[in-house]
Amino acid sequence: xxxxxxxxxxxxxxxxxxxxxxxxxxxxxxxxxxxxxxxxxxxxxxxxxxxxxxxxxxxxxxxxxxxxxxxxxxxxxxxxxxxxxxxxxxxxxxxxxxxxxxxxxxxxxxxxxxxxxxxxxxxxxxxxxxxxxxxxxxxxxxxxxxxxxxxxxxxxxxxxxxxxxxxxxxxxxxxxxxxxxxxxxxxxxxxxxxxxxxxxxxxxxxxxxxxxxxxxxxxxxxxxxxxxxxxxxxxxxxxxxxxxxxxxxxxxxxxxxxxxxxxxxxxxxxxxxxxxxxxxxxxxxxxxxxxxxxxxxxxxxxxxxxxxxxxxxxxxxxxxxxxxxxxxxxxxxxxxxxxxxxxxxxxxxxxxxxxxxxxxxxxxxxxxxxxxxxxxxxxxxxxxxxxxxxxxxxxxxxxxxxxxxxxxxxxxxxxxxxxxxxxxxxxxxxxxxxxxxxxxxxxxxxxxxxxxxxxxxxxxxxxxxxxxxxxxxxxxxxxxxxxxxxxxxxxxxxxxxxxxxxx
Amino acid sequence: xxxxxxxxxxxxxxxxxxxxxxxxxxxxxxxxxxxxxxxxxxxxxxxxxxxxxxxxxxxxxxxxxxxxxxxxxxxxxxxxxxxxxxxxxxxxxxxxxxxxxxxxxxxxxxxxxxxxxxxxxxxxxxxxxxxxxxxxxxxxxxxxxxxxxxxxxxxxxxxxxxxxxxxxxxxxxxxxxxxxxxxxxxxxxxxxxxxxxxxxxxxxxxxxxxxxxxxxxxxxxxxxxxxxxxxxxxxxxxxxxxxxxxxxxxxxxxxxxxxxxxxxxxxxxxxxxxxxxxxxxxxxxxxxxxxxxxxxxxxxxxxxxxxxxxxxxxxxxxxxxxxx
Numbered sequence: 001x002x003x004x005x006x007x008x009x010x011x012x013x014x015x016x017x018x019x020x021x022x023x024x025x026x027x028x029x030x031x032x033x034x035x036x037x038x039x040x041x042x043x044x045x046x047x048x049x050x051x052x053x054x055x056x057x058x059x060x061x062x063x064x065x066x067x068x069x070x071x072x073x074x075x076x077x078x079x080x081x082x083x084x085x086x087x088x089x090x091x092x093x094x095x096x097x098x099x100x101x102x103x104x105x106x107x108x109x110x111x112x113x114x115x116x117x118x119x120x121x122x123x124x125x126x127x128x129x130x131x132x133x134x135x136x137x138x139x140x141x142x143x144x145x146x147x148x149x150x151x152x153x154x155x156x157x158x159x160x161x162x163x164x165x166x167x168x169x170x171x172x173x174x175x176x177x178x179x180x181x182x183x184x185x186x187x188x189x190x191x192x193x194x195x196x197x198x199x200x201x202x203x204x205x206x207x208x209x210x211x212x213x214x215x216x217x218x219x220x221x222x223x224x225x226x227x228x229x230x231x232x233x234x235x236x237x238x239x240x241x242x243x244x245x246x247x248x249x250x251x252x253x254x255x256x257x258x259x260x261x262x263x264x265x266x267x268x269x270x271x272x273x274x275x276x277x278x279x280x281x282x283x284x285x286x287x288x289x290x291x292x293x294x295x296x297x298x299x300x301x302x303x304x305x306x307x308x309x310x311x312x313x314x315x316x317x318x319x320x321x322x323x324x325x326x327x328x329x330x331x332x333x334x335x336x337x338x339x340x341x342x343x344x345x346x347x348x349x350x351x352x353x354x355x356x357x358x359x360x361x362x363x364x365x366x367x368x369x370x371x372x373x374x375x376x377x378x379x380x381x382x383x384x385x386x387x388x389x390x391x392x393x394x395x396x397x398x399x400x401x402x403x404x405x406x407x408x409x410x411x412x413x414x415x416x417x418x419x420x421x422x423x424x425x426x427x428x429x430x431x432x433x434x435x436x437x438x439x440x441x442x443x444x445x446x447x448x449x450x451x452x453x454x455x456x457x458x459x460x461x462x463x464x465x466x467x468x469x470x471x472x473x474x475x476x477x478x479x480x481x482x483x484x485x486x487x488x489x490x491x492x493x494x495x496x497x498x499x500x501x502x503x
Numbered sequence: 504x505x506x507x508x509x510x511x512x513x514x515x516x517x518x519x520x521x522x523x524x525x526x527x528x529x530x531x532x533x534x535x536x537x538x539x540x541x542x543x544x545x546x547x548x549x550x551x552x553x554x555x556x557x558x559x560x561x562x563x564x565x566x567x568x569x570x571x572x573x574x575x576x577x578x579x580x581x582x583x584x585x586x587x588x589x590x591x592x593x594x595x596x597x598x599x600x601x602x603x604x605x606x607x608x609x610x611x612x613x614x615x616x617x618x619x620x621x622x623x624x625x626x627x628x629x630x631x632x633x634x635x636x637x638x639x640x641x642x643x644x645x646x647x648x649x650x651x652x653x654x655x656x657x658x659x660x661x662x663x664x665x666x667x668x669x670x671x672x673x674x675x676x677x678x679x680x681x682x683x684x685x686x687x688x689x690x691x692x693x694x695x696x697x698x699x700x701x702x703x704x705x706x707x708x709x710x711x712x713x714x715x716x717x718x719x720x721x722x723x724x725x726x727x728x729x730x731x732x733x734x735x736x737x738x739x740x741x742x743x744x745x746x747x748x749x750x751x752x753x754x755x756x757x758x759x760x761x762x763x764x765x766x767x768x769x770x771x772x773x774x775x776x777x778x779x780x781x782x783x784x785x786x787x788x789x790x791x792x793x794x795x796x797x798x799x800x801x802x803x804x805x806x807x808x809x810x811x812x813x814x815x816x817x818x819x820x821x822x823x824x825x826x827x
Contacts, residue, residue, distance in 0.1 A: 346697070369694060
């Protein structure tokens with residue numbers, strides 16, 4: 001494979017924005033039939049590089065070759081005409097249209113007088129869908145599909161042009177494990193047809209499972225390309241963050257106090273049923289399960305966003321009624337939500353204002369908000385959490401994912417909660433920030449916080465939790481202590497295979 | 504160095520484009536007709552913009568909170584007619600609070616529908632535009648409303664009086680703008696309005712009662728409308744049922760000209776005031792240039808569209824873009 005000439009080559013790409021050099025002489029080549037991982041922390045320049053390749057940004061210097069021919073990617077259509085297609089992390093589908101209409105959007109087959117040739121549209125679409133082996137057809141309304149299937153529609157869209165190179169940007173971010181398998185089959189299929197695949201992801205397991213080579217960017221500059229078979233996670237990580245990373249499972253054990261939160265037989269309609277558990281002060285309890293197992297819904301119920309249909313919530317041994325987030329906050333419960341951008345932050349607001357939002361009503365002197373008190377809170381958590389931002393006036397939307405997440409965590413720590421619930425703490429965050437956030441969660445427990453971590457990533461749950469609650473289909477299947485848990489029995493429990501249910 | 508100062512300049516233009524545009528307008532009109540910057544003319548423009556301006560202040564809250572208010576024009580007609588009618592029946596001292604109470608009820612009703620029932624604000628306020636107009640006509644029986652004894656009342660002070668040479672409408676507009684500016688930028692309520700408009704879901708997840716905040720923005724809007732109705736009634740001491748007709752669009756234009764996003768979450772009182780002044784000075788400048796009165800509607804519209812286009816173009820750094 002090494003002798004084959006590349007189908008796509010980027011040479012010394014430089015892209016500068018006012019004030020930053022986002023790409024500083026990056027080169028990359030893609031061979032036919034290879035899966036080439038592009039890695040780097042958030043802000044390393046991966047997206048910018050792909051935007052240059054896709055014709056959304058014009059490089060200041062550098063050349064792009066398709067085969068032997070130099071191509072100027074002046075607009076998105078040029079990339080597509082050259083057989084370079086993108087599958088974006090954020091879906092861009094029209095919910096109200098059918099699968100077929102979405103796939104051929106902008107290039108619907110026509111009959112005379114500009115009428116749409118529906119028959120051809122549906123047959124063409126079904127032909128592509130057959131290749132993907134999906135469980136829906138051309139006429140299905142996209143809004144009715146799961147996120148994973150919508151992703152498949154995006155992929156199908158890419159296949160309409162017989163691509164030479166396909167770029168996947170974090171395709172598995174919202175997929176479950178079984179859905180990933182289907183995706184990987186599709187990638188293998190592309191590979192076998194000689195298509196080159198650029199695969200952008202933060203997930204090491206996947207990278208090592210499906211890629212042939214790994215190219216690493218750091219701070220906008222090219223750090224090297226490794227053959228996947230000849231390297232390991234540590235080397236790649238070191239290349240990405242420029243230092244060693246401690247991914248060990250060993251945790252410092254610390255003193256645990258009384259039970260801070262107890263949930264008894266809590267149910268909420270069809271979402272979850274008869275859920276009971278406790279969290280002690282100084283303890284991290286991990287909630288692990290598949291997407292849709294009811295973990296997030298439990299968190300939202302405790303936080304007052306959903307009304308339970310049965311059961312009790314006890315704080316410090318006292319039964320409490322929580323009807324709204326205001327109630328929950330007043331009682332010392334904080335929730336770092338799953339969807340950072342949609343639920344956690346007001347992206348157009350600055351860092352400080354986001355952080356002080358839940359308590360802005362108290363940060364007053366007389367009738368006015370107190371700048372001093374607000375900045376003091378920001379400074380405290382800015383330092384404590386090592387948030388990298390030019391200052392509190394920075395708009396949150398401009399920060400990297402990891403720093404955004406730290407703003408949300410800071411926002412809730414500043415409320416001094418008794419119980420801190422963290423839902424998917426590191427989703428879409430680069431490895432460096434990831435381990436910082438894991439350490440932070442352990443530190444918080446050591447300081448006596450009662451912490452619940454909801455996560456879909458097994459290494460994360462194993463790494464941060466003192467106890468793990470495995471959920472399947474709205475029910476608690478089993479509770480594990482760190483001593484008894486193995487990857488195997490955890491997987492069994494969340495697939496509904498476990499026999500010994502502990503409720 | 505040159506590159507940095509250029510980036511600084513374009514950044515400044517992107518942020519303060521509306522103020523620059525305002526300055527350019529003023530200079531061009533001033534050159535075209537020196538009477539334009541005559542102190543009497545300027546004072547006259549601000550004075551005639553004051554009523555629109557007061558309404559725009561309230562609508563700024565609604566728009567930053569992520570909603571629209573198209574009902575302010577017909578609500579202002581309602582306030583004007585009611586206060587004029589009650590003036591002769593129960594006297595001005597009681598008529599004013601009674602009118603404020605009734606107008607606030609209308610605002611509360613809209614706030615309830617949009618905030619607590621979560622109905623679409625465009626539909627609700629468009630409907631209210633028509634419904635309140637009907638209410639006004641029913642109340643007045645379709646008759647123009649006049650104060651019987653125009654010389655014997657102190658009621659004209661809000662529209663015609665002055666303190667140390669400053670017309671009271673200007674003073675009221677300025678004071679209200681200063682007060683509401685502080686409310687929006689320096690109080691917890693103001694911050695919550697920005698949060699609700701910027702990302703309502705995140706606001707709820709932060710324990711902010713979204714429904715109540717939206718409700719309150721409409722209450723503020725109706726308070727400003729009542730104030731504007733008072734000024735209008737006091738200025739003319741008599742009125743048609745349609746006195747506020749069409750103002751909702753001018754108000755919205757002023758708020759948007761000031762740079763508040765229709766999607767919510769951004770805008771300031773100061774910028775709205777600039778937007779109001781631009782609108783007033785454009786109309787006045789065109790008049791001084793001898794443009795036929797009716798043509799102004801068209802030209803005003805063109806200038807608004809131009810200003811908004813230049814504003815978003817400055818933000819995204821190019822005039823045309825395939826993505827917004």
